[in-house]
Amino acid sequence: MVAVESPRIRTQSSTTTREQILIRNPVTDDILGHIEAMTAEQVQAVVARAKAAQPAWAAHPVKERCRLLLKWADVLWKHQDTAIQRIREATGKNAFGAWEEVAVLDSIANYYANHAPQWLAPQTRRSVLPVKHTARVYYKPWGVAGFITPWNYPLLNAIQDMIPALIAGNTVVLKPSEVTPYVASFAVDLMHEAGIPRDVVQLVYGAASTGAALVDSVDYIAFTGSTATGRRIAARAAERLIGCSLELGGKDPLIVLADADLDLAASGTLVGALENAGQVCISTERIYVEAPIYDAFVTKIIDYAKQVVVSPAEGMEIHMGSLTNDRELERTEAHIADAVAKGAKVVYGGKRRPDLGPRFFEPTILTNVDHTMKVMTEETFGPLVPLMKVRDAEEAIRLANDNEYGLSAAIFTADLRRGEQLATRIDSGDVNINTTQWTFGTPSLPMGGVKNSGMGRRNGPEGLLRFVRPQSVLVDNQLMSKPQLSLYSPFNIRVAMLLRRVRRWLPMLRI
Numbered sequence: 001m002v003a004v005e006s007p008r009i010r011t012q013s014s015t016t017t018r019e020q021i022l023i024r025n026p027v028t029d030d031i032l033g034h035i036e037a038m039t040a041e042q043v044q045a046v047v048a049r050a051k052a053a054q055p056a057w058a059a060h061p062v063k064e065r066c067r068l069l070l071k072w073a074d075v076l077w078k079h080q081d082t083a084i085q086r087i088r089e090a091t092g093k094n095a096f097g098a099w100e101e102v103a104v105l106d107s108i109a110n111y112y113a114n115h116a117p118q119w120l121a122p123q124t125r126r127s128v129l130p131v132k133h134t135a136r137v138y139y140k141p142w143g144v145a146g147f148i149t150p151w152n153y154p155l156l157n158a159i160q161d162m163i164p165a166l167i168a169g170n171t172v173v174l175k176p177s178e179v180t181p182y183v184a185s186f187a188v189d190l191m192h193e194a195g196i197p198r199d200v201v202q203l204v205y206g207a208a209s210t211g212a213a214l215v216d217s218v219d220y221i222a223f224t225g226s227t228a229t230g231r232r233i234a235a236r237a238a239e240r241l242i243g244c245s246l247e248l249g250g251k252d253p254l255i256v257l258a259d260a261d262l263d264l265a266a267s268g269t270l271v272g273a274l275e276n277a278g279q280v281c282i283s284t285e286r287i288y289v290e291a292p293i294y295d296a297f298v299t300k301i302i303d304y305a306k307q308v309v310v311s312p313a314e315g316m317e318i319h320m321g322s323l324t325n326d327r328e329l330e331r332t333e334a335h336i337a338d339a340v341a342k343g344a345k346v347v348y349g350g351k352r353r354p355d356l357g358p359r360f361f362e363p364t365i366l367t368n369v370d371h372t373m374k375v376m377t378e379e380t381f382g383p384l385v386p387l388m389k390v391r392d393a394e395e396a397i398r399l400a401n402d403n404e405y406g407l408s409a410a411i412f413t414a415d416l417r418r419g420e421q422l423a424t425r426i427d428s429g430d431v432n433i434n435t436t437q438w439t440f441g442t443p444s445l446p447m448g449g450v451k452n453s454g455m456g457r458r459n460g461p462e463g464l465l466r467f468v469r470p471q472s473v474l475v476d477n478q479l480m481s482k483p484q485l486s487l488y489s490p491f492n493i494r495v496a497m498l499l500r501r502v503r504r505w506l507p508m509l510r511i
Contacts, residue, residue: 021178021207026092026324027312027357035181037206040213043173046202047217050144050171053199058141058169062120065167066113072194073109076102079190083155083183090154090180092322092359093276095314101156104441108160111443112464116167119461120468126511127474129495134475139468141169142243146218148211148233150225151324152279152381154180159187161222161245162201164464171200175214178207179324212236220244220467224281227405227452234455245456245466247448249379250407251285252428253400254436256297257393257413258290264434265412266300269385270308272410272436274363277323278332278383282408282437286369286376287387288396294389298347298367301385305348308363312356323359323382332361332382335375339386344369349383371402379405393422401427406450410436427451 019037024030038046057065076083080102087098120139127133145165149158154176162172176184184203191201204210208229215221215236220243223233230246237244254272256265272284289297308319323329329352336350349362361383369376369386376386390396400409409428413419416433423431429448430439439445446457456466480491488496503510 019206021205023090023179023182025089026359027089027322029358032089032182035178035205037178038204038210038213040209040216043204043210043213044217046204047144047146047173047214049199050173050202053197054141054143054169054171057166057171057197057200060169062117062167062169065169066116068194068196069109069163069167070113072191072196073106075190075194076187077106083186086183086186087155088321090183091151091276091324092312092357093324094311094318094321096316096318097276097321098155099316100441101153104156105159105163107441108443108459109163111459112164112167115461116164116464119464120168125472126509128511129492129499130509132477132479134477136473136475138471138473139168139465140471141165141468143170143219144217145170145172145220145222145467146214147172147174148214148221148223148225149174149176149184151177151179152276152281154183155187157224158184161224161458161463165220165222165467166196166201168464168467170220170467171202173202173204173214173218175204175206175211178205181205216240218242222456223247227454230454243466243469245448245458246454247281247456247458248407248452248454249405250281250283250449250453251377251379251403251405252282252408252410253403253426254284254287254410255393255396255400255412255422256287256289256293257396257411257415257419258292259414260293260412260434261414262293262297262300263304266297267304268410268412268435269301270304270363273385274308274320274383275437277320277361279324279328279381280437282440283381284410284436285380285384285386287385288390288399289387290393290396291389291391294387298365298387301365301387302348305363305365305385310353310356310360310362312360320363320383321360322357323361326359328381329359329361332364332380332384335373335378335380335382335384336364336366339366339369339373339375342370342373344373344375344386371399377403397422397425401425404452407453408432408437408439408447429453429457 022034023032084098123137125135127135222245224247227248230248310320311318344366345368347365349364353360363383366386369388406428409426410432411419419433446460446462448457
């Protein structure tokens with residue numbers, strides 16, 4: 001599955017030689033092509049074109065911008081087989097995981113197309129002097145929104161936040177991961193095919209220096225990636241006084257209560273931990289099981305792990321594909337070694353699968369783990385399932401919160417009301433009950449982190465409104481106005497005092 005190199009990715013220069021970045025298929029190690037890292041000057045030129053195009057794009061009615069994004073979603077859906085192929089050859093993930101990226105994007109586009117015109121419409125607010133003043137809020141785009149996106153979901157993570165940004169009237173400059181640039185270029189080409197002007201959506205290519213140049217040029221920056229890089233981006237955005245949103249690292253806990261259905265909890269835990277070989281920001285990375293069911297749960301999850309199909313083959317029956325980078329593979333092994341050295345036991349898996357490809361690793365279940373081990377405290381980004389026995393739900397909640405991250409979490413229980421009550425006590429941006437990761441795939445629910453997992457939200461109204469700046473407009477109709485040299489006239493004071501008393505009894509006059 002070797003892709004033909006896209007000529008749009010290549011940038012030529014007769015006077016300088018820029019860094020060449022090879023793009024490889026992680027399963028076969030075949031070279032898919034290469035990109036040339038863009039200089040700061042080239043990034044600035046791209047952003048300048050986006051700035052020039054932004055007023056005309058923002059002048060389009062919101063419904064027209066929505067129509068174009070829906071048209072793009074339809075084109076992507078039509079070409080989903082090609083999209084799946086591009087994603088798989090770039091990441092090594094299974095076919096279902098690649099299809100999922102297309103499906104979630106389609107849902108997001110439809111969600112915002114249905115709701116954005118209402119949310120972005122001018123809003124009338126109540127004023128202090130309702131007869132004399134009218135008050136409205138208008139939502140204006142930032143200008144040029146920049147996006148720096150990761151490799152693990154090269155289509156979904158690249159495009160999902162661009163959709164509300166574009167609908168809000170911003171133009172967009174995207175820097176996809178240098179590991180998976182061809183997926184983003186394919187999606188953006190389809191946007192242009194759907195009628196979105198070329199200068200409205202553009203790409204820049206390269207690694208860290210290209211990303212830094214983008215942060216230095218745009219009016220808003222959205223970043224998905226590591227906490228360390230996110231901190232630097234936030235600091236630079238603060239220096240420039242531009243808006244930013246950051247979805248960063250996670251170490252997502254899952255709690256199995258004693259009343260849980262063991263089959264559903266065990267299989268659901270594996271789904272949460274092994275999706276994209278564990279290379280998910282909201283991957284289940286540490287599991288707390290109440291003591292009365294711990295041994296039975298270990299037996300169940302091993303039984304289900306034996307049924308997990310790991311393969312580079314095509315087909316929706318494959319449960320897990322390859323890791324994408326050597327870095328994640330080596331970190332996975334290092335976390336296992338650290339845990340075993342401190343007393344953990346590997347009860348299933350634990351080895352590479354070179355017979356399948358250079359970066360395949362077995363789903364791995366560990367027991368006897370605790371918080372002295374990296375596997376329970378540091379982000380792994382690999383197919384590990386560490387199981388820790390806890391006395392009760394109280395200890396599980398305490399341990400779930402004993403971490404620098406707070407992105408997502410899950411609870412398995414038969415008592416749905418209790419589960420929801422416990423969910424509100426977990427320090428995370430979202431909690432799933434009796435499932436995992438579905439918040440991410442639900443466009444109406446805001447998703448994002450607390451603590452070191454980031455700031456800002458994607459999806460929901462919050463995911464759209466972060467891409468606009470509210471502008472308040474107050475209109476004085478000059479009713480009974482006379483020239484005066486102070487903000488309040490004696491008449492206005494009397495009216496204000498009267499309104500204060502009346503508003504206690506008439507809700508329609510309250511601010």
